[in-house]
Amino acid sequence: MVAPKKINYEETRLLRLEENKKRMAELNLTVLAQSLRTTTTPKPSPMKKVNRGPRKPVDLSTVRRSSRVADKPPQVYKEEPVEPLGRRRSYGGNRVRDLTGRVYASDEDREYASGRADELHSTLEPGFPSFVKPMLQSHVSGGFWLGLPVHFCKQNLPKRDEFMTLVDEDGDEWQAKYLPRKTGLSGGWKGFAEAHELADGDALVFQLIKWDTFKVYIIRVNQAEDSNEA
Numbered sequence: 001m002v003a004p005k006k007i008n009y010e011e012t013r014l015l016r017l018e019e020n021k022k023r024m025a026e027l028n029l030t031v032l033a034q035s036l037r038t039t040t041t042p043k044p045s046p047m048k049k050v051n052r053g054p055r056k057p058v059d060l061s062t063v064r065r066s067s068r069v070a071d072k073p074p075q076v077y078k079e080e081p082v083e084p085l086g087r088r089r090s091y092g093g094n095r096v097r098d099l100t101g102r103v104y105a106s107d108e109d110r111e112y113a114s115g116r117a118d119e120l121h122s123t124l125e126p127g128f129p130s131f132v133k134p135m136l137q138s139h140v141s142g143g144f145w146l147g148l149p150v151h152f153c154k155q156n157l158p159k160r161d162e163f164m165t166l167v168d169e170d171g172d173e174w175q176a177k178y179l180p181r182k183t184g185l186s187g188g189w190k191g192f193a194e195a196h197e198l199a200d201g202d203a204l205v206f207q208l209i210k211w212d213t214f215k216v217y218i219i220r221v222n223q224a225e226d227s228n229e230a
Contacts, residue, residue: 110201117217129208148185157180158212163176164177166192167215177189
């Protein structure tokens with residue numbers, strides 16, 4: 001028996017190419033492809049030139065507004081000049097205070113006044129809470145803010161803003177605003193400090209005689225100079 005002849009891949013590919021060519025010839029595909037290649041692409045139509053005149057300025061006053069604010073005058077947005085840093089503006093005709101003439105107490109005089117205040121503090125009745133507060137420049141000039149001991153405030157003073165009464169050794173009274181969040185005296189303290197001419201180095205003893213009243217004892221820093229001269 002004769003074995004069948006083997007056909008390789010290349011012969012099979014050539015046979016398929018011949019068959020495809022015959023089918024394309026029968027369907028006239030070759031002629032159609034050539035006609036498509038020779039066809040020229042249409043040229044784009046030239047763009048029309050538009051003559052544009054100068055732009056007119058936009059009238060911002062005719063901007064569409066909401067019906068809720070249609071009867072109100074239009075807003076004017078104008079840039080205001082900003083004052084440069086380094087310049088301080090005075091309000092109400094008040095000038096910035098000149099603090100160059102401050103007098104600072106010496107360490108020896110400051111210790112003397114604080115020691116005298118501690119002696120006085122030790123003689124006060126223990127039933128009324130009290131503390132010693134030496135004065136600094138920020139307490140008696142400039143900002144006039146008096147910070148009080150935090151522990152004392154938490155235990156003895158009101159939990160909300162209150163006016164405290166300050167009673168001096170002559171029985172005269174002043175009102176000062178106590179701020180619990182900052183544990184200090186603000187409004188009104190300036191009047192007390194200026195009326196008693198408090199100075200840097202003075203030592204004050206505060207005794208809480210009522211829930212909203214302080215008895216205030218003042219030890220002058222310049223008393224140290226008087227005692228030395230004596």
